[in-house]
Amino acid sequence: MATFKFELVSPERLVLSTEVDQVDLPGVDGDFGVLANHSPFLSTLRAGIVAVRTGSETTRIFVRGGFADVSPAGLTVLAETAIPVAELKPDQIAAEIRDAEEDVADAKTPDARTRAEQKLAQLRDVASALQAA
Template identity: 90%
Template sequence: MATFKFELVSPERLVLSTEVDQVDLPGVDGDFGVLANHSPFLTTLRAGVVTVRTGSDTTRIFIRGGFADVSPTGLTVLAEKAVPVADLKADQIAAEIRNAEEDVTDAKTPDARQRAEQKLAQLRDVADALRAA
């Protein structure tokens, strides 16, 4: 299988920079996968799990939103926050959910409330997926 360059960057640090076979991402319009020679595009990401496949190895990383840029040179993800799933603690996800619940309560406009509710639903989905893993 052909490989391509993948970089995952958070505000704190470069999380991952490597050659990969495939990356599956949580897009705002639905999950999608990227393989070598994918058509270029730019999209927004929602909170969820990025799955990175290299040979027989699979790495899962929780992100809290961001952007994905697929280009002829590879894939770059700029994430608001990125934490390896193996490092996640149930209390961290619970704190993220509490923050999102507060955002729903504090929303001043219908649009802000809708965005906050979507984020809350996504985080609950992540919590459910982590419990199932």
């Protein structure tokens, strides 16, 4: 199988830069896969799991939003957040969800409530991704 260059970047760091066989991504319009020589393509990503396949190994990384850019040079993903699934702790996520639910209930302004609801939705996305992985 032909390989291609894949880079996953978050605001904090370059998460992954390697040659891969296939990458499956959570697009806002549906999941999609990228193989070598894919047509140029740009997509917005929703929160979910990016599955990176190299040989017989698959690496799963949770992303929270971002963009995927497929070009002749390969695939670049710019993610708002990128965390390897192996590093996610279900108990910690559950505690953060409880805290976020309290923040929504305690919000004093519409803006504060909106921010708290967005954070809660993102945490629930993480929890859903963990259950699916």
